[in-house]
Amino acid sequence: MDIRQLQYLVALARDKHFTRAAQTCNVSQPTLSGRIRQLEQELGVPMVALMTKAIQLRHPGIELTVLSQSSIEILRHLEEFAIDIGLTCLDNEPIEGMRSEAVYMERYCLLVRVDHELAGASSVTWAEAARQPLCLLTPDMQNRRIIDRAFRAADSAPIPRLETNSVMNLCANVRLMGLTSIIPEYFLYVIGPIADVRAVQLNEPAVEPPAISRPSAAAAGA
Secondary structure (H helix, E strand, O other), X not given: OOHHHHHHHHHHHHHOOHHHHHHHOOXXXXXXXXXXXXXXXXXXXXXXXXXXXXXXXHOOOXXXXXXXXXXXXXXXXXXXXXXXXXXXXXXXXXXXXXXOEEEEEOOEEEEEEOOOOOOOOXXXXXXXXXXXXXXXXXXXXXXXXXXXXXXXXXXXXXXXXXXXXXXXXXXXXXXXXXXXXXXXXXXXHHHOOOOOEEEEEEEXXXXXXXXXXXXXXXXXXX
């Protein structure tokens, strides 16, 4: 993440239109869109791109604005009718007066370097993963809270060697430092193969929290 990405995000939030935001920032629209996509990947929301692609195919010409927010901010903005739909997990914040729809189930995997002893394993347990030198997302992020609950369910309490709020940093530290990490499997689908890095399925306990689309009652009926 860099200051330019944040400036693009602020412009997009203010103008609510990619072309106008690009003009405000004196860059081309593809440049602004590309930097926003990079920011989304770093903040852990690449799944949204798959959903917007499906919407565009069904409704050509529709204009969308996608913003990255915490689960608490998403709930507040839904209640204020500032946004139409929020995509998040419902494990931590209560939901009242809104309709929720399960969009997909998240599965988690252990990232290891190709020369790691577990690189050829078909699966590992969360307890085994806890004994590895881990780099994880920071505790304020939703995926980290899900990961911490899985470790508690496995009677494990690992202390990460490194914490970051960037998924790209997680992948880089696995590849360059030989650390291990845990991410949702769909990240790999969006990011694509990572050189010298392998993903090993995690089980025992099975962790598949639903990611939820939360439209407000008024917006859902519109």
